[in-house]
Amino acid sequence: MVKVRFFAVLKSLVGKEEVSLDVEEGTTLAQLLEKLKMDLPPLDDILQKGGVLISVNQEVVDREAPIQDGDEIAFLPPFAGG
Amino acid sequence: MDQDRIRVQTEDFSTEEETDKIKACSKRIGGIVNFLGTARDFSKGQEINHMFFDHYPGMAEKRLAEIREHALKDYDIIEVTIIHRVGEIAIGDNIVLIIVGAEHRKDAFRACSWCIDELKRITPIWKKETTPEGIVWVEEHP
Numbered sequence: 001m002v003k004v005r006f007f008a009v010l011k012s013l014v015g016k017e018e019v020s021l022d023v024e025e026g027t028t029l030a031q032l033l034e035k036l037k038m039d040l041p042p043l044d045d046i047l048q049k050g051g052v053l054i055s056v057n058q059e060v061v062d063r064e065a066p067i068q069d070g071d072e073i074a075f076l077p078p079f080a081g082g
Numbered sequence: 083m084d085q086d087r088i089r090v091q092t093e094d095f096s097t098e099e100e101t102d103k104i105k106a107c108s109k110r111i112g113g114i115v116n117f118l119g120t121a122r123d124f125s126k127g128q129e130i131n132h133m134f135f136d137h138y139p140g141m142a143e144k145r146l147a148e149i150r151e152h153a154l155k156d157y158d159i160i161e162v163t164i165i166h167r168v169g170e171i172a173i174g175d176n177i178v179l180i181i182v183g184a185e186h187r188k189d190a191f192r193a194c195s196w197c198i199d200e201l202k203r204i205t206p207i208w209k210k211e212t213t214p215e216g217i218v219w220v221e222e223h224p
Contacts, residue, residue, distance in 0.1 A: 080221060
């Protein structure tokens, strides 16, 4: 089971703050995204628009990153602190 | 000690108290530069009534700690404090404070400028502005 979190504007666009789902061993982030897009259709548009970073266990990663049971994945829209 | 130097918090901070803490950490300090970011009531031609900051707990603190460590390594400075507020922020209230103490002013100015630029670039913090026309999540960070 992995936890997927959405922050800021993405919470309202996706309509959820977080979801949990099972992943098979050897799953990559790209494969997880395909699965998530089926469950959460707004994600497709969000990812196509670009500008959203994805972190695994609080480190920004690329789409080939392996996903393991217990990981926390987060969708991070453009930062605007300060 | 480091935990006190890096904070993400809902409550306000005292610029004077935080500056005194930096001053007290070394007698070699000869220059202190503060950057204080506050909530303004106008942005991109629109009035702002109030704002709200969201953040990724844990990751935001981690990024701020990295910024502090890099600044201490890459600039000739003695100490750095970085504090960012989250939650509801009223117009005129404090948002972010960066204090850099160094032997000389130029190093403190340079490091402080780099820290706020880096904070805006890599820290998972987001701003939502409430205007008379509605709510806007800010995506740019000039």
